[in-house]
Amino acid sequence: MLRLTCLVTGSLVALHLLCAAAPPHGFDERTALYMEDAPIPRPVASVGAKVVASGADVHLVVSVGALGDGIDPLPGLEGVSGANLRTAEELDRLLREQGLQLVTRIDGRSEPGTLLSVQHARLPARRLRPDGRLDLRAETEAVWPTRATFATSNLPDGESWSYLEADSVPRLAVHVRRTGAFARVLAIDSLREPAPAVRSGGPQ
């Protein structure tokens, strides 16, 4: 318990160190909805990207979440606008399998980012009770990861692209321009999964 408390405190201190030195001007924040990779795409996750300063260093903090205004629910009567259970399930799976990471491409190299925090919560939902009654304002029984937040290493001067990769496939790109102590988030883009190729003899 002490170890856990220390780790949580530690991560909060680290976050504070990353954020505290941010000057009042020149640092930027942007939000977007992550669009599902489907012929008719729907928003299934919320994304936040902000640049923060730590001394002379500038980091990009990216978060992806299953809760937020504008998120479409799973099809069916249990889903409620503003929450997507499948996104929460995917966050859970990816975090368990360490399949979610933020990387920044710098001079042809990939700099891995750091997982800062994971928020957990029950998702708002409608529920059919065993007696057949429909409850309009319920919650999922399970607690799910609802937001994962990552930070990059120090961003270089000029333009950089950071990618949130799921199962080693880039699914989100964040474009940042840094000029000395100033930095702006230029764009957040949902990326489609590369179209699977037809192969012979099973997976290569």
Add this chain to the structure above:
Amino acid sequence: MIGLARGFALLLATVLLAAAALAQAPPKVTPASLPADWQQRDLEGKWVAYRAAVDGNPKDTTVPQAWALALAQSRDFELLEWIGIFEGWRWAGPQLVKADAPQLLRVAVWNVGAPDSHNKDTARKALLDRGDVALGWFEANPGAVSGKAAPVHAELVASGVRPAPAGHYLPALDAMQLLVPWLDAPAELTEWGDRRKQDSKVRYVHQVTRALSGVIVHGATDDLVVTKVVALTKHGNVALRTTAFKTLAALPGGCVPVEALHKMAMSGAEEAEQRRLATMALSYSTHPRVIELLAAIAKEPTYPGCDVAVDRLGEIGDPTTSAMLARIETRDPERLRHIASSISKIQQRQRAAEFLRPVPLRRLLERVAWLRVTKDPAAAAEAKTTEELLRQLAPQGQLGTVLEAFLNLPAPISPFRGEEVERVEQQLRAYANELRGR
């Protein structure tokens, strides 16, 4: 000194961040322990044990995956196949792939029409990954080529891959055989209880609810299947009735049976909770009439589905709906609060320009198109209101770009039937082009 302090702070931050990351990552899922009597159970008994484990641990998010891992280890591929058919590809599919199980190709084909894009895409990928045997399998199962699997088959053919022998894989599944007999449930159904094997003369409750889940995964949109699901909403068993409503609400919006559900929602002969559930399921139809039908229910506090209609109008309604909700007179504080919440949701959606996204945009355009096709006197006013809303959300020429992208998207399953399908679609395109200034 200050530099040293800063360096130490950064080092500390790095160490703590690494520790935080380790602390945040939850453990990997490991295989579940199968019940001690596993070998004494038949397939049906194993299914019940699996469902009992999932339903009995609603707070544990790992149970379905842990069971899929365990079933792969014990080579219970038949049960994994059932999970893939009735609950989707998500956990069962990867295990069938890993084991190259004989059920793999047919379960993948079953899932390529799933409404859940994650299930659909990963099942499709499994077929493309072994394109030669998949094509060989389609040649041996020509009946599977039509319908939802047609695009995957076409992709395989177009790739030029040569078909390979697929004798290892089991023949295609027949949706009619797998679903329809179970959906025709007798009035008397038996609970499984603590038995381990089924009595083949008895029909169990879970067999019917399982088939209903299969309807959703299969994406079965056949009117015959939908009619049988509607019939189950009147079954004497509560679990069955509610699962049937849940199934109707999860169908593609164009397949939700508007007339049948509206009749139930309005009928004084139905129980109050049935009417609420019917209102809820009705609200998932994409037919333009639905907004009006829900609005009428929302206005009348004596209708059991009144609260459901108010709730759903906040999620699917537009500013016209918002104005209608604002005109509802009531002194009931709970109802007032609920109405205000729905109005607020619509306003929030408007601020976020949600009506420019493909699904809500189609709803708006399709409504105008349908009013025009049916020569409704309200068509002109609706067209004007819709245009004003869209131009407000996408000013200075942006609307043209939005509409052009929209018109390039595939049309979803139409909520119309017969000639109306084509006529409304043509009118929708004509209206969209009017708005684009062409």
